[in-house]
Amino acid sequence: MATIEKRTTAEGTSYRVKIRLRGQSVQTATFARLSDAKRWGEQTAAAMREGRHFATTEAKRHTLNDAIARYKAENLPRLKDAEVRAGQLTWWGRELGGYVLADLTPARISEAREKLARETIQGGGIRSDATINRYLAALSVVLATCAKSWEWLEISPMRRVEKRKEPRGRVRYLSDDERERLLGACRDHPDLYAAVMLALTTGARRMEIMSLSWGQVDLSRRVILLEDTKNGERRPLPIVGPALDILRERAKVRRLDTDLVFPGRTHPKQPVDLRTPWETALRRASIENFHWHDLRHTTASYLAMNGAGLQEIAAVLGHKTLAMVKRYAHLSHEHVAGVMEDMAGKIFGGSK
Missing domain, CATH: 3.30.160 (Double Stranded RNA Binding Domain)
Known part of the structure; x- marks a missing residue:
């Protein structure tokens, strides 16, 4: 006013x-x-x-391309997804890079967002809502840096740009029968069987397993220490059940020309390629609509069904927040009901 x-x-x-x-x-x-x-x-x-006014004259002196160039030089090299992020920022630079920051309004960004959604990409499809949100997130970080670190903006216009509504996260996990069929189909391929068993018992991602080195494995303490994780933090993985026996046996016959737990036969410095054996095992086990990443969902689902809380599941999977693991909440209903039953019994006494 x-x-x-x-x-x-x-x-x-x-x-x-x-x-x-x-x-x-x-x-x-x-x-x-x-x-x-x-x-x-x-x-x-x-x-x-409308988000078009900024008190500092810097907002009228610098274009979005100026901001993107500085961000790419100073901040981008430290990020794990630098290559993907660079491509996203290049798109924004083409669309809006010529505007000074003072003229970069929420309405203008929203219009570009809709163009991004309509564009045909390689292969003939269009970008998913989740992908569009990743593009928005890339731009948002640049503009937030302009406001918080460089004082080129007073307030980021991204605060008034809506994200696309994404579908609920996929939850596909193996039933007990499917698990037995899949493991049976994997037994003929020792590397595949070991990798699948490790995935099911640790919840580790595919690349975390395939790039695993013996230097990360401590069999005496029964733990794997992941150094290079998706969220940038160390994550210990307890080695339990048959996975421990498998790693102990592999350690006895490990190759001396590589430190990889799953080395390739021809190129031991590179991880073994399990794509074809994996697809063959799925066909032999008659398992449909299942991807390697669903092994991770299977671990989380089993944890939920066996009483683990969302914080415990998040710790195992390496998520910093509970948002990603809420999809498993419905699987822990019986556990939650049991906890509530115990509480009611202790406070109000047993049912008459």
Whole structure:
């Protein structure tokens, strides 16, 4: 809301405009004419509501391309997904890079987002809502850095840009019968059987398993220490059940020309390629609509069905928040019901 205060001094009359909007810094300006004060107040208030006004002159001096170039030089090299993020930012640079940051409005970004959704990509399809949200996230980080670190913006316009609604996360896990069929079909291929068993008992990702080195495996402590994880943090994986026996046996006959637990036969410095054996095992086991990553879902589902809480599942999978593991909450219903039953019994006494 804009208010105008008339001031009269020995030097003459002036009009001071003050604009207050919730969540934004107060903006003020002084004019010699009332008409100029009213015009500035109306235009600036409208720009602030639309996310187009920034107090710093830096927002009018730098374009989005300037911001993207600086971010790529200073911040991008430290990220694990630098190559993917660079491609996303290049797209934004082509579409909006010529605009100065002051003119980068939520409406303009939203319009570009819709164009991104309509574009045909290689292979003839269009981008999924999840992919579009990753593009938005890449731009959001750049603009947040402009505001928080470089003082090129006062407030990021991304705060008023809506994300696409993504479908609920896929939960496909092996039934007991499917698990037995799959393991049976994998037994003829020692590397595949060992990798699948390790995936089922640890919840590790495919590349975490295939790039596993003996230096990360401590059989005496029964733990694997993952150093290079997706979220950038160390994650210990307990080695339990048959997976421990399998790794102990593999350690006895490990190759001396590589440190990989699953080395390739021809190129021992590279992980073995299990794609064809995996697809063959799925066909032999008559298992449909199942991907390697679903082994990870299977681990989480088994944990939920055996009483593990969401925080425990998140710790096993290496998720920093509970958002990604809430998809398994329904599987722990019986466990939660049992906890509630125990609570009611202790507080109110058993049923009569």
